[in-house]
Amino acid sequence: MIDSDDLREWLILLRTPGMNARRLREGLVSRGGATPLLGWLTRHGDALGAEGRAWVAAPDEAVLARDLAWLAGDDQRLLRCTDEDFPPQLEAIPDPPAALFVKGDASLLLRPQIAIVGARRAQAPGLANARRFAEALAVGGLLVTSGMADGVDGAAHEAALDAGEPTIAVIGTGPDRVYPRKHHALARRIAAHGALVSEYPPGVASHARHFPQRNRIIAGLSLGVLVIEAGLRSGSLITARVAGEQGREVFALPGSIHNALAEGCHALIAEGARLVQRADEILGVLAPAAVELGAELRARLERSDAGTAVGRRKTGPFDWRQDEEYRRLLDAMGYDPASLDALIGTTGFTAGALSSMLLMLELEGEVASLPGNRYQRVV
Template sequence: MAPDELSAWLRLLETPGLGRESVRRLLAAFGSPQAACQAPLAARRGVVGDALARALEEPPAHWPALVERTLGWLAASPRHHVVTLGDPGYPPLLLATADPPVLFYAIGDLDKLLGPSIAVVGTRHPSRQGLENARAFAAHLSQVGLTVVSGLALGIDGAAHEGALEGPGGTVAVVGTGLDQVYPRRHQALAARIAEHGLLMSEYALGTPPLPPHFPQRNRILSGLSRGTLVIEAAVQSGSLITARLAAEQGREVFAIPGSIHAPQSRGCHALIKQGAKLVESAQDILDELHWADVRLTPVSRSGADHAPDPAPDLHDELLDALGHDPASLDALQARCGWPTDRLSARLLELELSGEVERLPGGLFQRCHRA
């Protein structure tokens, strides 16, 4: 992108009060950001009203420094990109939504935006089973060529990105900050892997900090890039359910994994299922719904090498049978199987260490299941 064109784009986007809808109206009226910035006040007034037309008369004070900073960032690496409306590389699914970003920044492989993709989202405070489901589902979907889109948040998002990096579909992280910083900081290494093997994406200018309103706003991009959205563990009032609602409004599929009726992380998924989301128990359920059924799942190695799938837990283990599929207390398990406390505690610890049982808050235990 030529410096004068980038400068005009940033002037439009950084003018206070001039939102995405107003910018799109100006572009439709004048054909380019340069023409919109240079148009007479009276002409702009007829498109966006007097107040916004006058706001464009004076460039924002920080605008020259932002232009310089962005040009330097673009020159720093061939994997740094700025993509605008009308660019041939703009993702067609996102362009078809009601509120596509006017401009976005990206680091990595832009081709990840052009293939079939699915969003995977969920709580920042998942159970161990939720984390395992996110990794396994994302790995399977990536293995058959679907790109996994998520938000780089702690919890389900991070696990989905990690799983997706194991397959050729790879992953796209849509973030709520400028791309010159990583939030949360704990995901610095994960963000670097995504930048190298997938794509980081943001509509926010360089230097933008992690502001609370930005995260629900970016959710429309998550769903807009994707043929469907999978929710894995979510509270009823959560950003994940916002993403699911946006996906439904955009005419995309919504999938949800059910869980225990006693687990608060399951309530959002159950609410979605009641509202018509597709209940899924395996990644193949999603592939079938997306008419991707001609491609079958193959085992995915976390290390990148082929190996046989992990053996399933012994379904006839007496304690696992007593535990069932809902959380249970130590007292309830003792009543069900009649074991002395020391034997019961020892066996629970063995199952916990082997990943077959998870210890929950409140002294409860829950059986884990492989996705």
Template sequence: MNAPDRSDTETLAWLTLLRAPALGSAGLRSLVTRAGSAAAVLDGVEDLRREFSIDPATLAWLQTPDAARIDADAAWLAGGRRLLTWLDPDYPALLREAGTAPAALFVDGDVGSLWLPQIAIVGARSATAGGLANARSFATHLAAAGLTVTSGLADGVDAAAHAAALDAGSATIAVMGSGPDLIYPRRQAALAERIRGHGALVTEFPPGVQARPDHFPRRNRIIAGLSLGVLVVEASVQSGSLITARLAGDQGREVFALPGSIHNPLARGCHQLIRQGARLIETAAEIVEELAPLARALGDRLRAHLADPAPATPAAPVTAPTQARDADYTKVLAALGHDPVSLDELALRTGLGVAALSSMLLLLELEGEVDSSGGGRYQRR
């Protein structure tokens, strides 16, 4: 899959749009789909601003962007990296179908690896010795079976799974909650370098963007969207891994969980997932058996894509909440007003857990129905 010339007008237009404040992935996907290209959005922004109710701050940026910032982003891409946009035929098919897909991905490494059949392995940063051993064992066996391990480059389970896949001679994909040039946590810099050479580092955040707590649920929905299924190794009931699992379930992906001791607090999240319908897993072979037909189907699509890499212009997808909004989403919207409310207050109003609320609020925010006002507070748009 060959990268286009980084200096072209369309790439610069995409970089300008991705830096625009208050636009968001859903709005950007809609704009470029409507206009036909990123350059056409910039050329026709005056005509589009009423149709799409473009925010004044966004409009001001699109009319007079920071040229030095855009040039710096283009210089990062010139180092052999790739900006994979919503209109790019190489944009990974599974992620495109996820409903909350980012408008573009910054990729450092092998873009083709994003089309490989993937299994996400996630879990606690402070995993037990047994949890780390399980992460390594499952990653090794799943990689040997032909599945690419995808995770979030965090300490604990994520790092153990990435390293084991690399040690098994397989590619691995790390989705980041920071810009592509800022490895977080820094202690994983050596691991990130290995992944860059045998897989890919992926993020929706432009260069120079620091990791922030609210970035990680966004990262998690990309992990879920790229993967055929998600395996949760160890997790507390407040773990971000449960957000990844919830997002995977909302996207129609398989969710697997390892059981543990009732005395281990990091087993409680997995047990909660199992009670909610995740498949209890004891061996890697069970996952391979479940995902093999899906992997074969994805392989067929990859072969077709390589034979004819130019798809029809994609329409903006319908997000999971709109597609099949369940009672919980309705309950959350009913509990939200037009004044900011904290996540803890929403939990009291709805009776829903914090992990479930976090994933639902992320989807509703990406869909344009909810605004995050910072500090973990939300309101209806």
């Protein structure tokens, strides 16, 4: 049971201008939770900018009331990165979400998943392949995840549901919106027999920038991504390439050299994606990863009282001055502006770890970010 005051504070933070997922996660770690973080931001509004300061000082109570009313609905919840059932596979991606609005069965996000994506204007053979692979993979034990877009996405969701299996749709709007509008019936089916998932609060409309962000969650939830049909400029290629960067498997169906919607798949195959022609090829490749995910979930439950998922650290006040790695980073920075690449070279930290540490120090007021992806110690 989530404390209502804590939930309200989460909603304020999630709607705070300038507070992206990474910054929110690091703030939760450094301040010890949503309540102390919001209190700190109220006292140190300069960390947010004018719009963020104004929101934290006087959040729109009508908006928060609508958010809370949505969350009071049946099978609707805010799944937070501090919750023990937050998907562990998302913790491994470079920019994990801080929270997800879920309508439906949130426990399905813990299942081994295969993302099926492709062209919105897929041709009849592409749609048939999407249905054939989705049905076989769903029956074979992988939960089908996609973006509920027109074309391949919708066909994959429908095929999984028609096979009597659940499916997950990660959407680029608030959880109470449907895009495209033609998928209202499909959205109801997914919510009833699967889960609709969004990083955006209720009421948020579709926007072009939301969909690349949505794609990283589709890829991050999944053990692998299957691209059915895609042109060279398809957003599905973004999902596939993000999946590759996240260490996920990427599969692509080949097609005719005369079909423009096969060109994206052929490009992925040339870049190292696995060419597949049958669903059992995918099941064979992903079986070990599914077993590994199951082991991770078991271990997570066993250490339920040992901390939370935020940044793989326990929540609670964090003093960077007591951390040798943070001191090493500040020593390497000196007091002159330094680029991220230069700091990677001098510290030996990975880009992901370094970005996280710099953000933490920025929240602490010890480091300032400068144009050109540079950072400088605050004197």
